[in-house]
Amino acid sequence: MSLPNAPIERIIRKAGAERVSEEAVDQLRFALEDLGEEVAADAVNMASHAGRNTVKEEDVEIATQ
């Protein structure tokens, strides 16, 4: 699984970067993927805890708190 680099580079440029190294983009991508996997795992547990097979917005909300 991986997020695409282009929008992540855009986030860094929009934050005010004149130039961005490729490794910097990778580094932010890894961080976001890691967080995404952690939140997703918690959200799946929340859905299961609520007796659902469908992960809903409220599960992700709780998982990000």
Next chain:
Amino acid sequence: MSLPNAPIERIIRKAGAERVSEEAVDQLRFALEDLGEEVAADAVNMASHAGRNTVKEEDVEIATQ
């Protein structure tokens, strides 16, 4: 700025979700975009603090700590 939904839905499915609501995908996307913007802003400041115009891997590393 926005991350694409497809890879984010894949993250949630890979975490074990049988089904995922569209709003759940949006919710995780928003959370990752918010974090990305925060980290990017910190990384730009770190690069500036180091006297560089280029955001490097080490700037993002510090910004994610």
